[in-house]
Every structure is written in C-alpha cells, then in structure tokens.
Amino acid sequence: MKSQTSTLLAEVRTFRQNHPDVRYVDLIALDIPGHFYGKRYPIEMLEKVAAGSPLKLPQNAVLLGVQGGLFKIGDYCFHDGDPDANRRLVPGTLKPVSWESQALGQMLITSDGTEAPIEFEPREVLAKVLERLHQKGIHPVVAFELEFYLFDKKLNNGLPQFARDPLSDDTDDQPNLHIERLSRFSEVLDDMAQTAKDQGIDITVITAELGPGQFEINFGHLDDGLRAADWAALFCRSTRGVALKHGYRASFMAKPYLQFPGSGMHVHVSLYDGAGNNLLAAHQQQPLRHAVAGCLELLPHCMPIFSPNHNAFRRLGGTVNAATRACWGFEDRDACVRIPDSDPRNLRIEHRLASADANPYLVLAAILVGLEHGLEAGREPIAPLNEDRNSGTDFPVEMLDAVRAMQHQPVVRDKLGAEFVDVYCENKRQDHLAFQQEIHAREYRWFL
Template identity: 95%
Template structure:
C-alpha cells in the first residue's frame, strides 16, 4: 500500500510541476447509464488523497438515472441513509483537460480495489470478471471501436442539425464513406485524436462512416481490459468537449436519424493463456466455436447492457449492419459476433451489437462472461451466416422484455453478481418508465 501511495503521490507532484497553472482536478467515475459523476478537487488536496487520505463520494451516485434522478431500488437511495463509499484514484489517469476555457485536470476514480467495493459499480463489475478469468489462466486482449455523429452546435427546436462542412459551409447531409470528409473535418478530428492521445489513449484508425457527419475511431489493443474500457469512457468525454470547442456537438447516441445508420460500439476480444498462446486458435479453433456459442446463448439476456435505452433499440435492424437476431459469421458484418480474418496468433471475435452509448465496462464484462460460459459449457454454436443466411436466435427488441430476460438468468447472476443484475435491471426499468411519462407533439397530433 505504501508503494502504491508513493507512486500516486509522484504522479500528482509530476503533474503539478508540468502544469503549474492547473488549480483544480475533476475526479470522475462512470455511473450505470454511462455518465461521469464526481467532484472537482483543488490540486493541493489531491496530493493528500494520493498520499493515502480518504476519498469518499455518495454510494448512490452510481445509481443515477439518465437524467440524473434517483430511483427507489430496494433499500438504496431512500432507505439506506445515502451513505458515502470509499473510492481510490486510478494510477496513470491524471491528465490535463484542454477543451475547457480554464486550465483543468481530470483523473479517474473507482471503488474496485477498495476495502468495500460497490457491487453495482460498472468498473467493479468488470474488475471481478477479469480477476476470475485471470485465476482460470485466461488473459483477454481487447480493443474498442466507437462510432459517433457530429452535429451543428445549435439545435433546431430541440432537434439536431447536420454539421456544417467547413469547406463549403453547407450542411454535411449526404451519407457517404468518402475519404475527403476526413480532410474537410480534419481540424476537429485531428484535435479529437490529439486530445485523446494526451489522455493516454492509443488512437489508431479514423474512418468517415456512412451517415452524414458520422465517424469511427479505433483504439489500440490492450492486455488490460479495465484500461481498455477506461479509454472508451474517457474518449467519449473528451470528444464531446473538443467538438463544442470547434462549434459542433459530438454525440454517441445510438440512432439520431431513423433514415441513416446508427452508431455502434464494436469490441474485439482475443484470449491468451499464461504462455501467450491464443486459446481460441487451439485444437482447430474448437474453443472459438465454444466461445461463440456461449456469447450467442447469453446475448438475448444481455440486451439491457448492449441497448441501454429506448433509442438504442431503434438502431437494431437498421439500414446497415445491425442485426435483429443473435448470429455469427466469418468476415460478416451482418453478424452480432463477427470473426475477422486473421492469423492464428491474432484470432479474435468482434462483438458488434452494443450501441455507442452503452457503458463500456458493462459491455466488455457481458462479452467476457459469454466467452467464459462458452468455454466452460463446450457447446457447438448454431450455423454461421456464411452457411445459412437465416441462422440466428431471437432477442428482445424492447426494454421491459429485455429486463425480464436479464434479471433471472442464472449465469449472469452468478458471473456478473446477483446484486448488480437486480440493481441494473431496476435502474433500466425505472428509466424506461420515466421516459414514457411525457406526451409528445406527435401523440397529440394523432389522437387529440
């Protein structure tokens, strides 16, 4: 513990030396809906925390709904006295914030690794899954890909407007994959990439996607699943900030336009043993087939994680590469679980179902539990789409059905934690019901 504190203290002192104009640091963590919460600390107080001082925030901050409200979930929030819970600083995440008007820093905090971790904190859920896999001699290597849209900074009666093409000042309203769009939006995209790199995130490929103002960013592969999910979470925060600085809105909303493709979170996962051998490639790739079978078996029960809100379900079965059934295939982007072409050393799955606004910690945890379940059960998967274009199993396409399918699934309750599953499902149920408690203009137009 002393060595750990010394490392953190050295990190804080180095940061202060390199950024003497920074007076405050945002200490942030991801809640269940995938939003950051936290506190803004004077940088001198951060030294005390790094040296071993207490860092406490309300436990129930993790339970906030999409709009920030608290729901009654068991005894949490209203019958538990709203207790504080210990957090710790995540080493290596103290970085400058360049998109605010004043000099600022930020650093991730978490309850995992504390004396009493919060069972339903997303990062803690993933940490437990990774720890169990490591005890089994399974070491995941992970890479995220995130799609997002750029919009004009100003909304039109609450509705998004197409981003303005900096070259012509016209709306970028034509869906295309042209490389020229990267050049036209290079100023904001380059700033996004550089800002992410300043946060310690390994940005690799940038792609102009099919939707107007839609782009995709790929991250490097990591043998640290927690850090890979950290990267995805931090990228969303910095990208929104950089976009505003350049006169745009950046959004990871799953389906902002019904007529254009939605935005997904694609996750590449390979599994290695302690000697560095690719587990999925062994025995003529039989473990790969078992792992795929496990993913597909649990996928219908993980839909509240992969599609975490009403809008995310709109993305499924959309115009491009968004399935409505649990399926797999080799080099097939219509599949939920795609097997990219690769050599045995790099054999992996690409899980393509999650929406871009899903919680990256929970998405990765659910995928890994599916792989683990498949390796344990050793079942054969259904036929790949390459052999049968109609292959696939149904999954819920509406939140309340999805919550019912998740809440009582025995493997998920065991592998993700029963307390987490109950809390998460009730959070999603309450959020969905709250979303329905508004009559919009269309409803009056149809039925008044």
C-alpha cells in the same frame, strides 16, 4: 499499498510541475447509464488523497438515472441514509483537460480495489470478471471501436442539425464513406485524436462512416481490460468537449436519424494463456466455436447492457450492419459476433451489437462472461451466416422484455453478480418508465 501510494504521489507531483497553472482536478467515475459523476478537487487536496487521505463520495451516485435523478431500488437511495463509500485514484489517469476555458486536470476514481467495493459499480463489475478469468489462466486482449455523429452546435427546436462542412459552409447532409470527409473535418477530428492521445489513449484508425457527419475511431489493443474500457469512457468525454470547442456537438447516441445508420460500440476480444498462446486458436479453433456459442446463448439476456435505452433499440435492424437476431459469421458485418480474418496468433471475436452510448465497462464484462460460459459449456454454435443467411436466435427488442430476460438468467446472475443484476435491471426499468411520462406532439396529431 505503500508502493501504490508512492506511485500516486509521484504522479501528482509530476503533474503539478508540468502544469503549474492547473488549480483544480475533476475526479470522475462512470455511473450505471454511462455518465461521469464526481467532484472537483483543489490540486493541493489531491496530493493529500494520493498520500492516503480518504476519498469518499455518495455510494448512490452510481445509481443515477439517465436524467440524473435517483430511483428507489430496493433499500438503496431512500432507505439507506445515502451513505458515503470509499473510492481510490486510478494510477496513470491524471491528465490535463484542454477543452475547457480554464486550465483543469482530470483523474479517474473507482471503488474497485477498496476495502468495500460497490457491487454495482460498473468498473467493479468488470474488475471481478477479469480477476476470475485471470485466476483461470485466461488473459483477454481488448480493443474498442466507437462510432459517433457530429451535429451543428445549435439545435433546431430541440432537434439536431447536420454538421456544417467548414470548407464549403454547406451542411454535411449526404451519407457517404468518402475519404475527403476526413479532410473537410480534419481540424476537429485531428484535435479529437490529439486530445485523446494526451489522455493516454492509443488512437489508431479514423474512418468516415456511412451516415452524414458520422465517423469511427479505433483504439489500440490492450492486455488490460479495465484500461481498455477506461479509454472508451474517457474518449467519449474528451470528444464531446473538443466538438463544442469547434462549434459542433459530438454524440454517441445510438440512433439519431431513423433513415441513417446508428452508431455502435464494436469490441474485439482475444483470449491468451499465461504463456501467450491464443486459446481460441487451439485444437483447430474448437474453443473459438465454443466461445461463440456462449456469447450467442447469453446475448438475449444481456440486451439491457448492449442497448441501454429506448433509442438504442431503434438501432437494431433495418439499416446497414445492424443485426436483428443473435448470429455469427466469418468476415460478416451483419453478424452480432464477427470473426475477422486473421492469423492464429491474432484470432479474435468482434462483438458488434452494443450501441455507442452503452457503458463500456459493462459491455466488456457481458462479452467476457459470454466467452467464459461458452468455454465452460463446450457447446457447438448455430450455423454461421456464411452457411445460412437465416441463422440466428431472437433477442428482446423492447426494454421491459429485455430486463425480464436479464434479471432471471442464472448464468448472468452468477457471473455478473446477482446484486448488480437486480440493481441494473431496476435502474433500466425505472428509466424506461420515466421516459414514457411525457406526451409527444405526435400523440396529439394522432389522437386529439
């Protein structure tokens, strides 16, 4: 504890020396829907927190709905007195914020590692899964890939408009994968990449995707799953900020256009033992097959995590590389679980089902639980798509069905935590019901 305090103090003091114009720092954490909440602290108070002063925020801030409101979930929110809960600073995450009009800093906070962690906090859920795997001698290496769309900054009657090509002043309304689109939007994309690097994120490949104004950015592989999920969360925040600075909106919305591909969160995961051997590659890759079987078995019961809102379910099926069933395949982008071509050292799965706006901590936790379950159960998977294009098992494609499938699955409850599962499912159920409480103009056209 003394060592961590010393490290945090050194980090804050170094930051103050390097950024003397910064007066405030945003202390932020991700809630259940994947939005940041937190407080803006004077830099002097941050140094006191680093030295050991308590850092408390309302426990129920984690339970906010998509629109920021609180739902009655068991005794939480309205019958618990809205208590505070301790948070701690995450070392190594104090960085400058360059996309705001004033000089600011930001730093991640979390309840994991505190005396009384919040059981349903997303980062704590992932921390528990990783700790259990480490105790079993399993060490994941993880890399995220995130797709997103650029839109014009101005909405048209609440609807998004195509991003405007800064060179031709025409809208980027043609779906394509052309490399020239990276050049045409290089100013904003380069700023996004550099800003992410300034946050400590290892940005690698940038791709122009098939949708108009759609791009993908990949991150480097990490042997720290928490840090990998931190990168994904922080990248979304900085990318939206940088886009606004350049006159665009960046959105990780799963399916902004019905006629164009949705945006996904692809997660590469390999598993190693303490000596650095790839566990999936042992015994003629039999553990890989078991891990795939576990992922596919639990996938239908984790759909509220992979597709966390009404719009995310629209992404499934009907467009390029979006699976409609739980399936797998070698070098097959139509599969939920793809096995990229690689040497035994780098053998891994690529989980492709989650939408780009899903919570990265929970997505990774659900994937790891599936792999863990598969290794324990030792079952053979269904046929890969390479052998049978019709192979696959059904998963829920509507939120209330998905919630029911998740809430009562014993393996998911055991490995993700029963309290978390109950809280998360009720949060999703209430969000879905709240979404229905508005009459769309189409209803008047059809039924008036």
